[in-house]
Amino acid sequence: MMNYYYNSLNSMDKSFRSKMKRKIDTVGVLKIVALILSAAILLVLGFVIGYFTKTAVTHHTSSESVGISEVDVADYLMKEISSENIDKHLKKLTSRPHLSGTPGIHDTVEYIHNFWKQIHLDKTKLISYEVLLSHPSPDNPNSVSVLGQDDSPLFQSQPAEPILRPEDNSSEIVPPFNAYSAAGSVMGTPIYVNYGRVSDFEYVKNLNMTFKDQICVVRYGFNFRADKVALGEKYGCVGMIIYSDPADYAITNTSKVYPDSWLIPGGGVQRGTIKKSSTASGDPLTPLYPATEHAYRLNISEADLPKIPCQPIGYDDARKLLRYFDGEEVPDEWKGGLNITYRFGSKLISGAKAVKVVVNNEFKLDTINNIVGFIEGSVEPDRYVIIGNHYDAWVYGGADPNSGTAVMLEVSRAFMALTKEKGWRPRRSLMFCAWGAEEQGIIGSREFVEEYGLILGQRAVAYLNVDIAVQGRFVFRGKALPMLNTVLFEATKLVPNPDEEEVEHGRKSVYDTWCFRKPEKSSSSSPTSLSSSPSSPNHAVIIDRDDKSHSNYVTIYKDDDDIDDGVVKPIRPRMGLIGSGSDFAPFVISVGTTCADVRFIYDEKLNISSYPLYHTGYETYYLFSKHHDPGFIYSKALGRVWSQMALMLADRVQIPLDPVEYSDFVKSYFQKFKSSNERYLLGFNITLTALSSAVKNFTRAVKDFKARLDKIDLNNVHLVRQYNDQLMNLERSFIDHAGLPDRPAVKHVIFAPSRYNSYAASVFPGVTDAIFDLKQHLHDGEAPKYVEQVKKQLSVLIFMFQRAGANLKESDDFIGRD
The missing domain is CATH 1.20.930.40 (Transferrin receptor-like, dimerisation domain)
Structure with missing residues (x-):
């Protein structure tokens, strides 16, 4: 029995030891497995942390995180941008007149919106505003006339521009007018005030001539048309007529004009807003606040709008009008290119009683749209590099603005192609913006800034604007706030020169010709671009479209700090400064976003105030493809510069602001x-x-x-x-x-x-x-x-x-x- 007990105990002991051994073995295995798993998890976690840390900060650009260098990305974009695609876009965009508030504008919005959806931008949005727009009456045309003693017209302006090509014969073309002009019929003695600048009004005033109850006649050029009208009001004029003088827009050669050249014909008329953009850009009824559905709106009578009628005419009509002027002859520098004797007026020749201006413009509340598309950033999606252009035009918009719109669409496609093919994404988000109603007074972009200014003020890295891609084929023009100068220089050095003759002379990049043809003044040069006193009424650091001056770029003075070891810093291209006149303005003046505006321009030695067919009905696809940029070579170069700037700002770890x-x-x-x-x-x-x-x-x-x-x-x-x-x-x-x-x-x-x-x-x-x-x-x-x-x-x-x-x-x- 005892043996049984001991045998049983021994058996139990063996069984226990065996179970315990198995338990110990199991625990050991579990520990080993746990250790292995822990090590594996730590290894994976370390890899993940290391990977994303590397993605976030160890590269100078985000490109390198997907195995592609910034050089490769830049090269891809350079090769991807296509002249043919830009041509195709412009042909479509200019197929129909599309002034804001007219039927054609809806086709333009739909085309841009659908294109961004087709290329699969990460997000595309339409942002709508209800704003006050101005149009001429479809039933009661505006006119300028000279009345005889019996009040019958001795002369009356043409109601529309002459038909010179098939596209000119469209019922959708809005007749020439100045948007936001006061409606009304006024009569008075005319007085010629040159360009309608402060100095011009003061000159006439000092001759003891009065403006009270007179109709001022001024020519386009030198200053913004709205400033001409505002000064006319201030000095007491009851109305204003603005015309394009051939000295400013046809270089005194009126024999070879559009469609045979890019020069304005006598019947061409420059349209344009006369709403003050420096004080009241955006919707005139909701100043400082976005024109959303529930916005408080002023009465039209309370809005900051022109108080006198104003009507533009061409130089054929101006020649006929000015021949009725009597009085003293104007000084030589006030004379234009018409074959007449330029006189001050203030009285008319015998038989003529008065000049009459009739304006029947109408106001209406209408919907405008901004179209915004995103390529989301991979690391800092809450930082935005904004690329923008407006899409509305006075008529067809062949140069202004749709040459820029066409390039922007191609740039957006090139970036998306890079994303799809290479798996690349910018470090920061790219925001593409197509603005509405810029022509009527920088409305779409202004309303956007008023609505989202707080966010933009925190998150916008820079705004890169193109209004017109190619005004001429002489040289690149860059305007920017100073911190973007270096980016502009670097981008233009990368882009091949579209001018074959310049390449033959060894200037292989856009930068080379820019530096050669628009060099910054040397240390011994006088600062001609700032030569007028800053307190002068016409003082301007840079004048955009309507400046004939050859010195319209900023000169950076050289002082002791600009000399290193006795060597003056090398000459570089002259930079222009940003004023107003396009969609960059609200970003600069309201939220302090660093901005640039780029384009190719003509040789300023041509001594013209802008490209001649600016804002006329003849600014068509034919004009741009025949006379501005045949083959769209310069448009392609502009797209390359634009995309390189955007790439640098969006992808470099350290933002390249200087x-x-x-x-x-x-x-x-x-x-x-x-x-x-x-x-x-x-x-x-x-x-x-x-x-x-x-x-x-x-x-x-x-x-x-x-x-x-x-x-x-x-x-x-x-x-x-x-x-x-x-x-x-x-x-x-x-x-x-x-x-x-x-x-x-x-x-x-x-x-x-x-x-x-x-x-x-x-x-x-x-x-x-x-x-x-x-x-x-x-x-x-x-x-x-x-x-x-x-x-x-x-x-x-x-x-x-x-x-x-x-x-x-x-x-x-x-x-x-x-």
Whole structure:
């Protein structure tokens, strides 16, 4: 029994030990498996973390994260952009007149929207606004006439442009008119005021001639047409007539004109808005707020709109009209290219009683659309590089704007082809924008900025605009806020020169010809582009379409800081500054987005005010493909420049905005401003000492920031983001949310449209406007008021430089004043 017990116990012991052994073995195996699994998980996790860390920060571009270098991406885009596709788009876009508020505009919107859907942009949206548009009456035509003593017409302007080609014979072509002109019929004695600039009105005034109850006749050119009308109102005119003189648009050669050349024929008429874009761009009934469904709207009588009738005519009609003028002969520099004696008027020849202007324009609330498409960024989708162009046209839009629209559509396709074929995505999002109703007063883009300004102010990296792709084939023209200069230079160096003759001379890139034909002035040159006093009424740093001056680019002064070891920095292309006149304007003046506007232009030595058929009914596909860009070679080059700029800004880890360009410009301009104004202001006990100190402190802050920027670790994602934000916020540092005096929508204190020529850029606008007002009111008892305004605007400018400098300091060192 005992043996049984011991045997049983021994058996149980063996069984227990066996079970325990199996249990131990099982635990061991589980531990080993667990260790293996843990190691595997850690390995995978490490790989994932390493991969995405590498994707986010270890490359200079996002391209390299998918095994393709920035050079390869740039090369792909260069090869992908097609002249044939641009041609195809322009032919479709110009197949029908498409002024905002007319039936043809719906086809244009549908074409762009559907194309972006077809190429599968990540997201495409239509954003609609209800805005006030202006059109001529379909039943009661506008007219200009000369009345005889019995009130019968001795002369009456043509109601439409002559039919010169088949496409001119369309019932959808809107007759020539100036949008937002006051409706009405006015009569008066005419008076000739040259280009209708402040200096022109003052010249006539100083001859003791009155404008009261007279009809002013002015020619297109030099300043924005809305400024001509605003000045006419100010000086007391009851109406205005604007015409295109052959000296400005046909180079005095009226024998070979469209369709045989690109020169304007005598019956061609330039249309255009006369709503002030420098003070009231966007919908006139909802100033400062988006024109959405529930927006509060002013009555039309309360809106900031022209108060006098205005009508444009061609030079055939102008010749007939001006022959009725009597009075003294005008000075030689006021004479145009018509074979007549140019006289001031203020009286008519015998038998003529008065000039009559009849305008029957009508207002209506209508829907406009912005079309926006996205390619989402892979790392920073909340940062946007914006590519934009407007699509509405006065008639067919062969050059303005649809040459630009066609290029933008091709650029968007090329980027999407790269995404599909190579698996590439930009680091930051690309936002393609087709704006509505630009021609009637920069409406679509303005409403967009009013609605989304807060978000754009936080997230927009840059806005790259093309209005007209090719005005001429002489040279590339770049206008930009200074921080984009370097990107423009780099992009144009990459793009092959479309000018074969230039290539034969060894200038192989767009940059080479730009530098050769539009070089920046050397250190010994006088700064001709800033030669007029900043307090002059016609002061402008850069004038866009209507400037005949050959000196319409910014000159950067050379001083001791521009010389390294006694060697002056090499000559580079001249850059233009941004004023207004296109969709970049609201981005600059309201939210402080860094902007550029690019195109190819004609040789300014032609001495014409713009490309001759600007805003006429003859601006067709035929004009562009025959005379502006046969073969669409320059359009292709423009698309390449545009896409390269976008690629650099969207894909590089460090955003390639250059703050040194900004400080160099400010330092240069301040010296000119000081030499022009310091002595005058001292007469009112106003010194520029504090402003000089502020400019120096800002320059030093930029220099210190750039030194740190050049040394940052591109693998440190948080630090990179911090420095990029500081770069983006530099432009925004100069936004004064109170706005400029009498211009609340214009908030940028360094760059703004000129108050007297919206096409032009004014630098230090609050101060220069105040100085001009002081000079205007020096002898009427109001001088003390304007002295205080000058002091206030100087104070604002000094503060803004201080704030911009603080933005560039290290995160724990922004508090305190230098």
